[in-house]
Amino acid sequence: MDAERISIAKACQExxxxxxxSFPEFVGKLIAAGFEGYTVDYRRNAQAFYLPDGDSVVLEMHPYAGSVAANFDAAEVERLVRWAQANPAxxxxxxxxxxxxxxxxxxxLVSFLGRRVVYFGRTAETHVEHFPK
Structure with missing residues (x-):
């Protein structure tokens, strides 16, 4: 992957x-740079950004406190998404x-092409959120 796209991915991550x-600004910058999606992996503390030709870059993320709980609470994940969308103080x-x-x-996993985000737990349980219109 070229240095300019890696720089854009890093700037978006930061x-x-x-x-x-905001999430819409983040997505807009990545789409404008030609990315088709990205993945966040809390267990590896890494984020991968994907191009349509199969090229990708994996960046370390800032460490976030806590470990991934054993049980996936889809209702809580959905509540967190609504909280993020409302963007309160x-x-x-x-x-x-x-x-x-x-x-x-x-x-x-965020798919710009599919306009959705698939959240997943340790047991591969999922919760799907479609991008707001």
Missing amino acids: GAHDNSL DYSYVAFCEKAKAAGCAGY
Whole structure:
């Protein structure tokens, strides 16, 4: 992957972490750079960004407190997504990640093509969220 796209992925990752980019802004920048999606893996503490030609880059993420709970609570993950979408004053991506891990979310796959996010637990249970229109 070329250095410019890696730089964009890193900037988006940092923007999410420090709340300088909203999810729509984050997605918009990645799409504009030609990415078709990404994966967050809380167990590996890594994020992979994918191009349509199969090329990808894996970046380490900031460590988020806590471990991934054994049981996946889809209702809690859905509540966390609604919290993020509302973007209240107490929202932060760091808090979202920590709460998602506590709800048993081991990671998530974002598909720009499919306009959805698939959250998954350690036992491969899933919760699917479609992008808002």
